[in-house]
Amino acid sequence: MGQDESTLSYTQRPQSMRPTNKPKKPDALKEDTKSLIISSHSYSFPLIIPDDTLTCGWLLSESIRIIADINSELAQQVVALSSGKSEGLDCWLLLYERTLVAFKNNDKIIPIFAEKVPERMSxxxxxxxxxxxxxxxxxxxxxxxxxxxxxxxxxxxxxxxxxxxxxxxxxxxxxxxxxxxxxxxxxxxxxxxxxxxxxxxxxxxxxGGELFYHLHNIGRFTEEQAKFYFSEVMLALEYLHNMRIIYRDLKPENILLDIDGHIRVTDFGLSKQNISLRGRSYSICGSPEYMAPEMLLSGEHGPSVDFYTLGALLYEMLTGLPPYYDKSRSKMQWKIINEDLEIPNYISKAGKDLLSGLLQKKPENRLGFNGIEEIKSTEFCRKINWEAFYTKKVKPPLRPHIRASxxxxxxxxxxxxxxxxxxxxxxxxxxxxxxxxYKIEGEEIKIQNDMSNYSSVINTTTVSLNNSRLKNTEDSREKSEVWSTEISRNDEQLLRSKTKNKS
The missing domain is CATH 3.30.200.20 (Phosphorylase Kinase; domain 1)
Structure with a gap:
């Protein structure tokens, strides 16, 4: 009497509190199995994972079933799971077809219960x-x-x-x-x-956070790594220019990585709409390290200003610092306008030619001035399969660590x-x-973690409850691809001095 039910062993719990399938004790696990701890309110239950081919959708359905043994009404309110550890793992849990390879023995899994919200979005x-x-x-x-x-x-x-x-x-x-x-x-x-x-x-x-964070933890990228990010950014810029939008703020801080390491361009606060290929804008804006010479000289610029910043981005990925970088903003701006570009010898000839073409001081001499195909036809880009990049069939060279921030x-x-x-x-x-x-506007934007996708996943994973496994070919490579980076303290001290505020 008086013992807290949450501390009871499995055999001491009332029948109504037990999962339908009796779990093995964690210390009895086979070498290729692991136990996840489903922690709900004051109760914790071990759930045996026989192998890593089971999915996050299966885990959600099993968690709901376990909670239903305690309180069926409460189980109906479960809408998601959380790791309580990192946003990466939490996002992973919302991708129902992903396998459980990202989780380790005795990781805690916390059910998320739906709460009522006001009718109007706030x-x-x-x-x-x-x-x-x-x-x-x-x-x-x-x-x-x-x-x-x-x-x-x-x-x-x-x-x-x-x-x-x-x-x-x-x-x-x-x-x-x-x-x-x-x-x-x-x-x-x-x-x-x-x-x-x-x-x-x-x-x-x-x-995955900002590309800036990963780039400066590593120091600089290899040419193949840089080419990957360059290619995805190029496709984003091509889309924007086709929409008659000049981005005007391309930099590593404005490039985010998703859970797999693919990029997302963000922050359109400085962008300009309704600008054609030969159109002009006259405002001065952007981050000092990446401003094109014409922006600094007169403010008059067109879409090719984005190709200068694309070159500055590639230069920073390959060397660790933007071209013409100086702690003094005024001196850096003078260098951008007046100094010749210096490119390290370790960069390939194709890379040097591309950088020289993109970082031309006069816009009319710059690669891309007559259209983005000028850039695509360079030696550096000639072998890039743009369709494969667009459909995300090219594997990212680096993958964010999902168990840490x-x-x-x-x-x-x-x-x-x-x-x-x-x-x-x-x-x-x-x-x-x-x-x-987005719903009222009728936009077809996919939210990958939308519960509307859940019913089809449950129908699939129900089969896995009988077979104890669900194959997922896309995730067969996941074990070896989770990565982390070590911070170089010397580089960090230097590079954190960069001015990140917009001028």
Whole structure:
């Protein structure tokens, strides 16, 4: 009497508390099996995983079944699972056809229960998890939708700052551009809404973090690694230019990695719409390290400004620093305008030729000025299978570590219970028409972790309950591809001195 039921052994528990299939004790596991701990409320149950071909969909169905033995009504409210460990594992759990290879023996699995949300979209629909990014006037947080368990990134902006700095048009343009984006290498937007004092953009969560973070942890990429990211970015820029959009802010910080290591271009706050191949814009904007000479000289520029920044990105991936980099902003800008480009000897001739062509100081001499096919026809790009890249059939050279965070440690101690994340009360003062809902707009944006996909997965995984396994050919390579990087402290100290704020 008086013993806490949560501490009872399996055989001591009442029949109603036991899983249908009696699990083996963890210490009795065979070498090729593991046990995951399903932790719900005050109860914990071991679940034997006979091999890694079982899927996350199977794990969700088994977790629901185990909880149903305790409380069938509670089990009906389970919408997702969490690792309680990292956003990478949590995203993995939402991809129902992925295998359980990412999990280790005795990893905890926490069921997520649906919560009621208001009819109108607001911050009250989300549980904020952690800060994963910070800009000049915005925060980005990882968040879970309360009623579905889906994971998103929420960009939060202060209305007072936006209005005070005259950036209303910039924010509205960013929202308008994101509404149009339907491309595998550009981040998706699902909702836009506002409160009395804040603006919110709900975006695709990319648990791989910024390319900047990984590049500068490693130091520099090999030419083949750099070519992969260059190719995916090229396809994103080609799409934007076909949509008559100049991006104008290409840099490693604005390239995110998804769970598999494919890129997503994000942050369209400086982008310009309705610009043709020979069109011109006259504003000066961008990050100092990546500004094209014509932007610095007069501000007049066209789409080829993006090809200069593409060259600057490739240069940084291959060398570890942007071209003409200097701690002094004024000296760096002088170098961009006046100095000849220096390219290290270890870069191949094809790489040197491409960099020289992209980083031409006069736009009319720059590769891509007459169209992106000029770049595709270079020796560096000639053997690239663009269709294979577009369909993500080319395996990323590096894969984010899903058991640890891939976001900058500087965000780790940032609290999310500050003024940016209060007042989930609707108000459109100064921002009429800001709202967006991908469902209302009828957009065909796929949310991979949508529970609407779950029924078909359960129908498939029911078979696996009898066979004890479900083959997944796509995931057969997963064991050897999870990677992590060691931080070079010397490089980190130097490279963190880069100015990350937009001018």
């Amino acid at each position: 911050l009250a629909h989300f549980t904020l998890l952690k800060v994963i990014g910070k800009g000049g006037f915005s925060y980005v947080t990882a968040a879970r939708k309360k009623d579905t368990g889906q994971l998103f990134a929420i960009k939060t902006m202060s209305k007072a700052f936006v209005l005070g700095e005259g950036k209303t048009e910039q924010i509205m343009i960013e929202k308008e551009i994101l509404m149009k984006m339907k491309h595998p290498f550009i981040v998706s937007m699902y909702w836009a809404f506002q409160s009395v004092s804040k603006l919110y953009l709900v975006l695709e969560l990319c648990p 891939n976001f900058d440690p500087e965000y780790k101690d940032m609290k999310i219970d500050n003024e940016y994340f209060t007042e989930p009360v609707y108000s459109d003062v100064g921002f009429e028409g800001f709202e967006y809902d």
